[in-house]
Amino acid sequence: MRVWYITMVFPVSTETFACLDVRALRRAGVAVSVHAMRAARPWGLGGWYGLVAFRARTRAAKQLLAERDVGDVPVSHSTPAAVLRGLWVAVRSPGILIGLVAWLLRMNWRSPVHLLKSVVFLPRSLDLLASVRARRPDVVHLFWGHYPAIVGYLVRRYHPEVVLSMFLGAHDLRVGYPGSAAVARTADVVWTHAKANVPAIERLGVPPGQVRLAYRGIDLEAFSRRAHLKVAHRLVTAGRLDRAKAVDDVLRVFATLVRRWPSASLVILGDGPERSRLVRLAASLGITGAVRFQGHVSPARLRDEMGAAQVLVLMSVTECLPNVVKEAMASRCVCVVSATVGIEELVEDGKNGFVVKQGDIADAARCIDHVFQHPDEAAATASAARGRIVANFDVRRSMEAYRERWRELRLRRIPQYLPAQGLVGLPPKERTAGRYPTPVADAPAGSLPVASSHD
Numbered sequence: 001m002r003v004w005y006i007t008m009v010f011p012v013s014t015e016t017f018a019c020l021d022v023r024a025l026r027r028a029g030v031a032v033s034v035h036a037m038r039a040a041r042p043w044g045l046g047g048w049y050g051l052v053a054f055r056a057r058t059r060a061a062k063q064l065l066a067e068r069d070v071g072d073v074p075v076s077h078s079t080p081a082a083v084l085r086g087l088w089v090a091v092r093s094p095g096i097l098i099g100l101v102a103w104l105l106r107m108n109w110r111s112p113v114h115l116l117k118s119v120v121f122l123p124r125s126l127d128l129l130a131s132v133r134a135r136r137p138d139v140v141h142l143f144w145g146h147y148p149a150i151v152g153y154l155v156r157r158y159h160p161e162v163v164l165s166m167f168l169g170a171h172d173l174r175v176g177y178p179g180s181a182a183v184a185r186t187a188d189v190v191w192t193h194a195k196a197n198v199p200a201i202e203r204l205g206v207p208p209g210q211v212r213l214a215y216r217g218i219d220l221e222a223f224s225r226r227a228h229l230k231v232a233h234r235l236v237t238a239g240r241l242d243r244a245k246a247v248d249d250v251l252r253v254f255a256t257l258v259r260r261w262p263s264a265s266l267v268i269l270g271d272g273p274e275r276s277r278l279v280r281l282a283a284s285l286g287i288t289g290a291v292r293f294q295g296h297v298s299p300a301r302l303r304d305e306m307g308a309a310q311v312l313v314l315m316s317v318t319e320c321l322p323n324v325v326k327e328a329m330a331s332r333c334v335c336v337v338s339a340t341v342g343i344e345e346l347v348e349d350g351k352n353g354f355v356v357k358q359g360d361i362a363d364a365a366r367c368i369d370h371v372f373q374h375p376d377e378a379a380a381t382a383s384a385a386r387g388r389i390v391a392n393f394d395v396r397r398s399m400e401a402y403r404e405r406w407r408e409l410r411l412r413r414i415p416q417y418l419p420a421q422g423l424v425g426l427p428p429k430e431r432t433a434g435r436y437p438t439p440v441a442d443a444p445a446g447s448l449p450v451a452s453s454h455d
Contacts, residue, residue: 001406002135005034006128006151007143009041010075011064013296014240014270017216017323018143019068024219024399026073033074033137035128037121037147040077067298076131078124086123089130096126096158103153107178114177121147129154132162139406141165145184146177153179156186163409165402166190168204169197170320181205188409191402194321194342212405215345217395218323222299223330228307233264233372236309236333238302238324239316241272246338248274248281249315249359255285256365261372264290267305271295306331310378311368314338317358321346326393329353329385334378336367346393352384 003025011019018034025032040061058077065071076082090097100122108115128151132140140155142148145168156164166184169192173180181204184190190206192198193216201211235254239245247268254266268278268291275293282291297305306312312328314337319325321342325335329346335353337343338360347353354367371378 001139001403001410002031002137003033003139003141003406004132004137005032005141005143006148007034007036008147009038010034010036010077011061011068011070012041013064014272016068016299019065019070020217020219020323020395021143021399021402022073023068023070024217024395025403026070028396028399028403030403033076035131036075036077037124037151038078082127083123085130086125086127089126090123096129096154099157100126100150100154104150104179107182111178117147118150118179121150125150125154129158132159137162138410139163139165141167141402141406142183142187143167145169145172145180145190146175149177149179149183152183152187156183161413163188163406163413165406165409167192168201169193171318173197173200174318184210189405194345196342196345197320212401214398214401215393216321216323217393217398218326218330218389220330220390220394220396223303223306223327228304228331230310230332231265231308232310233261234309235264235266235311235313235368236269236305236328237266237313237315238269238305238328239314239322241268241270241274241278243274244316244318245270245272245274246315246317246359247278249338249361249364250313251278251282251285251287251291252361253313253315253364253368254291255287256361257368258287258290260369264372266291267309268293269295269297269302269305302327303331306333309333311336311371313364313368315358315364316340319343326389330389332382332386334371334381335385336364336371338364346388347385348388352381352388 005018005022007018022032022034040057062071065073065075104115104118108118132155140151140162142152142165145166152164152166155162164187166187166189168180168184168190184201184204184206187210190201190211191214192201192211193214195213198211198213202208237247237250241247250266254264258264279293282288294305306328309328310333312325312333312335314322314325314335316322316338317340319340325337325346328335329352335347337347337353337355338358339355343355347355349355356363356367
């Protein structure tokens with residue numbers, strides 16, 4: 001089975017889940033490739049746009065892929081060549097261009113910002129449409145449900161024989177891109193990673209039968225290779241250093257705690273635009289000597305730091321079942337996290353961790369103080385946390401759910417796009433090998449240029 005992931009940026013230093021998904025699928029024998037709407041920017045949305053950094057960004061992306069053990073995954077980005085190919089599709093197939101522009105106007109006429117961004121992504125979307133025709137994937141999966149929905153619209157309209165899969169559940173659900181709802185209603189399956197998201201998806205008009213819940217998992221094998229000795233009174237937090245992560249609240253929690261536990265230490269993993277401000281805040285709170293800003297670290301280094309910490313503190317205001325909490329729970333950390341959408345599906349307050357109100361510095365410090373005062377109870381809480389992850393958040397099982405659903409949908413689709421006699425006499429292997437004609441709805445034969453390759 002050939003599966004295309006359509007995402008915004010790949011890889012990203014602050015996102016591990018996309019690489020985990022792709023790696024698990026490839027290990028299960030699925031031929032996965034990833035196609036990003038933007039140029040390579042491994043450092044995230046804050047990366048430098050300058051043309052002089054183009055080669056440096058590409059090299060850094062390859063290095064990050066290798067670091068995350070997906071260096072052999074075919075990846076394409078938006079490049080000048082890709083944009084030119086998309087524009088050539090527009091010139092050769094004006095009917096497709098007019099239809100797409102009309103759809104974008106209809107979806108976004110009340111949101112000029114979304115419309116402008118959609119136009120920016122138009123050439124890359126047309127480039128990907130041409131590539132779909134040339135390479136005929138079995139499944140196109142929209143890893144994010146906002147601007148990749150443009151590709152979803154094109155695939156559904158011009159290649160209905162391809163299984164269209166879509167994720168909605170995080171920023172893509174909150175941002176409210178108008179095209180998301182329209183594409184989700186026509187997708188074969190809409191995935192989400194938290195029960196709390198299901199009502200919001202159904203309010204978009206997506207039939208309940210199309211929605212599937214699959215918790216995003218972690219690589220449990222990587223967190224089981226060796227035991228770590230916990231450092232007494234060690235705290236850790238991890239994530240992109242931006243306002244939404246509220247790392248300043250973590251520093252204030254630690255400043256409150258260190259008065260009672262002078263030996264306490266805090267390790268901060270991750271980088272971002274807020275780093276300088278947070279370093280200054282730590283100095284003003286008088287905790288510089290007990291805080292280490294480690295910047296971006298490798299997955300192996302993250303596992304080591306998680307393994308050494310007693311407590312993970314995450315005071316984010318936007319997270320929905322964050323992977324970093326799963327990784328900490330798998331490392332037998334006691335997690336103290338802020339109340340965000342769906343967090344109760346991961347951390348059960350008082351049972352396998354603690355959940356506090358967003359911005360509640362005093363309560364977070366109280367929970368950590370309780371952990372330090374009651375080591376036996378803390379050990380039981382940490383064991384329960386790991387048990388929760390093992391039972392519900394294994395990436396292999398999560399991706400098996402995806403793979404099985406895609407397989408079911410693909411087998412249903414084959415008879416629709418073969419002549420009545422098409423399956424008769426075919427060897428069993430070829431009946432499910434995806435070797436069937438590719439009708440293009442609303443487009444005359446030969447009107448859509450074929451893209452020969454991706455950069």
